[in-house]
Amino acid sequence: MTKCKICGVEINHSEVKGVCQTCLIKPFSITSVCRVDLLMEKGMFKQKDVSKFSDAMMQDLADRIGETTCETRIFWKGLNYYGHELLEDL
Numbered sequence: 145m146t147k148c149k150i151c152g153v154e155i156n157h158s159e160v161k162g163v164c165q166t167c168l169i170k171p172f173s174i175t176s177v178c179r180v181d182l183l184m185e186k187g188m189f190k191q192k193d194v195s196k197f198s199d200a201m202m203q204d205l206a207d208r209i210g211e212t213t214c215e216t217r218i219f220w221k222g223l224n225y226y227g228h229e230l231l232e233d234l
């Protein structure tokens with residue numbers, strides 16, 4: 145019986161050696177967006193428009209930005225670059 149190198153739980157088998165299924169799929173937030181962000185870039189949105197963004201619209205906005213980040217490969221490039229940078233620091 146081996147133990148997960150991250151959380152220490154005993155694992156029978158796993159797709160990745162030494163890492164349990166729970167640790168493999170544990171999510172970490174990359175970023176978030178709030179209404180104040182709409183005003184951070186001067187001239188991008190007018191203050192009067194901020195109240196038009198409902199919670200559902202903000203969630204939709206976050207989802208679309210997330211999808212775009214993946215589609216433009218920014219997500220994967222960042223994952224590759226910063227992941228290796230962190231490994232080099234070990």
Ligand SMILES: [Zn+2]
Pocket residue numbers: 148149150151152153163164165166167168
């Ligand atoms: Zn684990």
